[in-house]
Amino acid sequence: MSDDFLFAEDTEEELPEEKGTWKVLIVDDEPEVHAVTKLALSDFTFQDKRLEFVCAYSGAEAKQCFKDHDDIAIVLLDVVMETDDAGLQVAEYVRNTLHNHFTRIILRTGQPGQAPERDVILNYDINDYKSKTELTAQKLFTVVIATLRSYRDIIVIEENRQGLEKIISASADLFSIHSLEGFIEGIVQQLSSLLGGTKDAAYITSAVAGPHPIDEENPREFFVFTGKGEYAELEGRPLQEAVTGEKLAACHRALAERSQVYEDEYLVAYCQGKSTHGSLLYMSGLPRKLTAMDKHLLELFSQNVQIAFDNVLLTKDIEDTQREIVVRLGQAMEKHFSDGKHIQRMVDMCVLLAEAYGLSREQVEMLKLAVPLHDIGKLKIPSKIFTKAGSLDDSEREVMQNHAEFGYNLLKDSKRPIIKAAAKVARDHHEHWDGNGYPRGLKGEDIHIFSRITAIADVYDALRSKLHHKEAWPLDKVLDVFRSQRGKQFDPSLVDILLRESDAFEEIQQRYQECEPAALK
Template sequence: MSDEILFAEDIEEEIGEDHGTWKVLIVDDEPEVHAVTKLALSDFVFQEKRLEFISAYNGKQAKQLFLEHNDIAVVLLDVVMETDDAGLKVADFVRNEAMNNFTRIILRTGQPGQAPERDVIINYDINDYKSKTELTAQKLFTVVIAALRSYRDITVIEENRIGLEKIISASADLFSIHSLEHFIDGIVQQLASLLGGSKDCAYLTSAVACPRPIENIDSSQLFVFTGKGEYQHREGERLEEVISGKQLESCQKALQNKSLVYEDEYLVAYCKSKSMRGSLLYMSGLPRKLTKIDKRLVEIFAQNVQIAFDNVLLNKDIEDTQREIIERIGQALEYHFGEGKHILRVVKMCELLGSKIGLSEDEIKMLGLAVPLHDIGKFKIPEVILNKADKLSDSERKVVQNHAEFGYLVLKNSKRPLIRTAALIARDHHEYWNGKGYPRGKYGEEIHIFCRITALVDAYDALRHSRNYKEAWPLEKVVENIKQQKGLQFDPSLVDVLLENIDAIEQIIADNPDPLVE
């Protein structure tokens, strides 16, 4: 006989997919009941999921376990334990204190006379009532199967309800977004809520909608519109340049079939569009395997994404049109009055101060769009007075001051909030903090914050640049003058903010110099 030791060949054990478990809580003061119940249901399988048993031996333990586990599918609950109604108190706790309406409660009692079935069924929100003597192994199996089916259906309904709420919330949030910069943030945030998060995300659409339009290409191609994670800063690049391999094939399949393509680590959702070939929403690094409900929610969400995207583009086009019209009017004013890039600088300075004092994004946008019209009333001033290098007479000064009220009259009857805001700024940007300005002698916070910001910025830029009646002042002299007028002409808190950000203000001036006069 050979002394050589021979080992049997290792056979790799096939590991089945984990489908999870159904949690079953056994509440009974008799340990034998726990053992028998577990034995009777030891080979129980429902929808490829086995049972996970949890034990409690009195009412107090049972209540604590319900607080610790929010996914108990079935509780087999003894009525008589430390007290004659301990089980009934647990049932009441589950429904009315723990607010758990999903767990199926099956009461088991060895003393039916202590808690008559009719009274218990009427007075307590339980799902079944059984005497221990009648619960054979087969009947126990049947009761648990029925309870699990009920629990499954209720949880599916609840998941759909929660999903519907999330879709409604996501849609509302997306449709409230009017900024292309915030669009992808909104998508990622809402999908994170739906799916539990992801690492990378890209929104791919036709080149005509890219933030960096690409000329002379096939408009049927898809390009990265915007992205997060790995796809951040890849705007304008072709789909084939940023996604490859099986992921690219999935993208092409989703686009061709106009469908959702899902793998363990990523998904591609087709977004239907009336105006374009269609778009794709690509996400990778998914935190978990998606359920059928998840996939359905993503499909619904993808359609809302495209509608929201079209909405963003439409709003952007409207805002860009408004901005261009007003900027062109401002440029006409600059050209007519020989003020170089004064209005452009004033807009940028106003937006800077607005952000520093905590104005909302919508307020800053409104201010930036309206402020180019602040001096539109100057068209009323005769050029001989406007270009006069000598000191103005009292009557001439009165004519100049009338430009504020005239600008207001030109704009005030509009129904558009933007134009009405411009009218207010045109009228009140010469009001003083101490009430000695014009045209109406307003003072302090009675003057709208937009007007106070414009007044300070307008004066600062005018002092820093030459006019036909004055030379440009050096920075030190301008700062000294602004400090002297703090609390008199200008809002003192705004003066502090301007001086705290003087480097940024001066950078705006450096970046936007007046053109050289030939």
């Protein structure tokens, strides 16, 4: 025999890349059972994932393991340990205290008479019941395979449920940036679970949207819009910072060819939309080789998700356009009445009051857009009344008061929520808490909260500002007016907020002041 053969170099066997583990908890008070179980399952793999064992030697230790690990796939649970029903107590704890309905529970007992199988199956939410004497190595292998398949399918169903829940939540408010993210995140999560549960994923787009706005002057630069796993922290980052090397080259290839690129560990799918740029779906940590059905699902996704994304952006763009029109109309009125920066101050004061009062984010945003139109009815009032230096006579005052109804009539027929809210604010912001206001003599909470908030901001700004017919009042005199009118002209709770936050109100007044304000004291 030649020396070359005797001393030939060893060749390292190429081991398959592991793609995670299935966590198995062994609960038994006999150390030998732990050793035998590990030995019997030492070479076990399922979907290219081996088993990771966690050991507990009592019911109390088992409960602690479930607190420490939220991803246990299977528990091999002895019934009789420190007590005759210790295992049953663990099963009860997992299902009813931790509300863990994912982990598969296999009871093992060496004393079947202590816990009859029929009673245990009926009374406890377990998935299998085995006597230790019947669990040969082959049977243990079989039951673990079957149980893992069940666990895998349950996790896929749960991920699909969570993904669908995100899509449904997003569809309730498609104008929100957070909803836009949730919409895409939910779809990506569903697709990820259908492919077997990928670890990491990113949706990459050139659209000008998201929490980190993309430079409109460079629309062809692609950014991570939403991510999962290691890409969750990379949202708003450029493509070349999120992926590198051959993966970045695969992304460029998918963009150039407008196609899908499949590799063993990752994939890149081009998503064609209404725009010419499209988007990319990148997924890594694939749990298994993709089947023809997987690729078909991915193609359906890439054909439709960008169109859905574009539609959401279009809807948002329409809403943003409506908002801009309202703001610009308010600014135009401001110039017409020579009120300086009255609208800007009003908006900020109303937002301050609304947030302190406890209105929702959506309500605050609605009020913010309605306030600029609160005096739109003054467009129908003769300009000579506005420019009059002295006090108005009774007939002039009546004409002036008509601006509330004029404003309401101008806006009331709109079906847009913002304009409908503005119509009520225009009509009712001169109503008084005690019912002595106009035009309808509403009282207390019959006056919409938007109008009650606007009333306080309007009067505060009017008193603290220099106008053509008056000088600005000092702050202490203005606050005295609100104290005296608490519960009369104004909502008491809103007056309390104003008095408490007077420094913040004054900061707004100073921020947008065009002329010298009155002395603070």
